[in-house]
Amino acid sequence: MSETPLTGFGNHFSSEAVPGALPVGRNSPQRAPLGLYAELLSGTAFTAPRAVNARTWLYRREPSVRTGAYAPLSHVLLKTGAKEGVDVPPDPLRWHPQDLPVAPIDFVDGLRTMVVNGDPDAQTGCAVHLYVATATMGARAFANVDGEMLLIPQEGRIRVTTELGMLEAGPGDIALVPRGLVFKVCPVIDGTPVRGYVCENYGAAFRLPELGPIGSNGLANARDFEAPHAAFDRGPAQPWELVRKFGGKLWRAPAQASPFNVVAWHGNLVPWVYDTRRFNTLGSISFDHPDPSIFTVLTSPSDTPGWANCDFVIFPPRWLVAEDTFRPPWYHRNVMSECMGLVYGQYDAKEEGFRPGGLSLHNSMVPHGPDADAFDKASGADLAPRKLDATLAFMVESRWRLRPTEFALKGGALDRSYADCWAPLQDRFQEG
Numbered sequence: 152m153s154e155t156p157l158t159g160f161g162n163h164f165s166s167e168a169v170p171g172a173l174p175v176g177r178n179s180p181q182r183a184p185l186g187l188y189a190e191l192l193s194g195t196a197f198t199a200p201r202a203v204n205a206r207t208w209l210y211r212r213e214p215s216v217r218t219g220a221y222a223p224l225s226h227v228l229l230k231t232g233a234k235e236g237v238d239v240p241p242d243p244l245r246w247h248p249q250d251l252p253v254a255p256i257d258f259v260d261g262l263r264t265m266v267v268n269g270d271p272d273a274q275t276g277c278a279v280h281l282y283v284a285t286a287t288m289g290a291r292a293f294a295n296v297d298g299e300m301l302l303i304p305q306e307g308r309i310r311v312t313t314e315l316g317m318l319e320a321g322p323g324d325i326a327l328v329p330r331g332l333v334f335k336v337c338p339v340i341d342g343t344p345v346r347g348y349v350c351e352n353y354g355a356a357f358r359l360p361e362l363g364p365i366g367s368n369g370l371a372n373a374r375d376f377e378a379p380h381a382a383f384d385r386g387p388a389q390p391w392e393l394v395r396k397f398g399g400k401l402w403r404a405p406a407q408a409s410p411f412n413v414v415a416w417h418g419n420l421v422p423w424v425y426d427t428r429r430f431n432t433l434g435s436i437s438f439d440h441p442d443p444s445i446f447t448v449l450t451s452p453s454d455t456p457g458w459a460n461c462d463f464v465i466f467p468p469r470w471l472v473a474e475d476t477f478r479p480p481w482y483h484r485n486v487m488s489e490c491m492g493l494v495y496g497q498y499d500a501k502e503e504g505f506r507p508g509g510l511s512l513h514n515s516m517v518p519h520g521p522d523a524d525a526f527d528k529a530s531g532a533d534l535a536p537r538k539l540d541a542t543l544a545f546m547v548e549s550r551w552r553l554r555p556t557e558f559a560l561k562g563g564a565l566d567r568s569y570a571d572c573w574a575p576l577q578d579r580f581q582e583g
């Protein structure tokens with residue numbers, strides 16, 4: 152096994168944990184090497200265009216069909232699709248961070264859905280969840296058939312064990328698990344609380360945005376995405392629990408052995424980790440600032456060009472140099488719906504109130520912008536070059552309205568005084 156990272160978004164990789172485990176020159180020989188079973192995992196329809204076609208061949212000790220029957224598993228805080236959201240007035244909404252847990256809880260039990268839209272049966276829409284965990288998942292594994300899962304750690308490092316190998320991510324990193332891939336998420340140090348966000352994407356798989364006039368480099372560069380090397384459980388068989396999100400519900404089945412039994416694989420449907428500190432942030436070097444789409448890391452397109460099912464956008468450290476410019480975000484009402492989180496530091500439009508681990512929601516055409524304090528500071532600031540440093544906010548943006556869940560509205564974290572931050576803004580008009 153090579154120690155060189157497997158790098159490159161969308162690349163076709165080959166990885167084997169035992170030499171000779173990968174067949175050569177064909178995918179499904181009459182007898183796969185070393186007594187392994189060959190299994191195909193397709194992430195796109197067979198006939199999807201080649202540029203977006205994604206699949207991986209797995210060579211494993213047991214085929215994944217070998218489980219017991221699935222039975223429903225209750226999870227009252229995990230919600231799916233617009234039908235499980237709540238209609239709300241067109242107000243801006245914001246939430247305080249949730250407390251880190253003290254009692255043992257694992258990643259699956261620690262998922263709390265905050266906003267939802269779309270319908271996974273129609274392969275449209277997305278959800279934003281919060282996760283907390285203190286305990287490892289032990290002999291428990293998860294697969295999400297409703298969508299891919301983008302993990303955004305906010306506190307503590309997590310280990311993401313997948314059928315294709317292992318990744319680690321901490322605050323500042325993001326990690327993606329493709330639809331249907333079996334995985335588990337554990338604190339790197341068992342017993343240490345971890346917290347973060349998950350963007351669940353029911354639609355077309357996230358891809359890098361087109362760069363247009365930016366050219367062939369910039370934003371998230373393909374080579375900075377790292378996939379794991381093949382790794383598998385070598386121990387003797389022991390009972391496992393498989394949890395599957397399927398049609399908006401959780402199901403569980405017993406298994407007699409670890410699902411992490413893939414000895415070798417090759418393909419381009421892979422989990423990955425990306426360090427957002429490698430994002431090549433572009434912006435204005437004259438006046439005004441571009442639309443925040445300039446900060447897009449990943450996009451999930453819809454059927455209408457340019458109207459994303461879901462964009463994942465970051466607001467990373469960057470220099471502000473624009474002349475004669477109000478440098479924070481302007482006041483705005485957008486047709487797209489925006490859900491924001493803060494990983495660390497301060498967000499320049501809301502230096503107070505929007506706290507790391509918190510969340511905000513500005514749905515379609517809901518007016519918002521800098522709070523009164525940020526407006527006053529930015530209007531009077533000396534416009535010398537200034538570095539916004541040690542900060543990372545992100546935005547999940549969708550063409551469909553995001554509905555909060557009942558937990559979001561009644562779970563105790565809703566900031567009921569959010570709109571007060573704009574109350575001091577006065578009519579400053581002076582004619583003539």
Ligand code: FE2
Nearest residue numbers: 483489513519
């Ligand atoms: Fe906005």
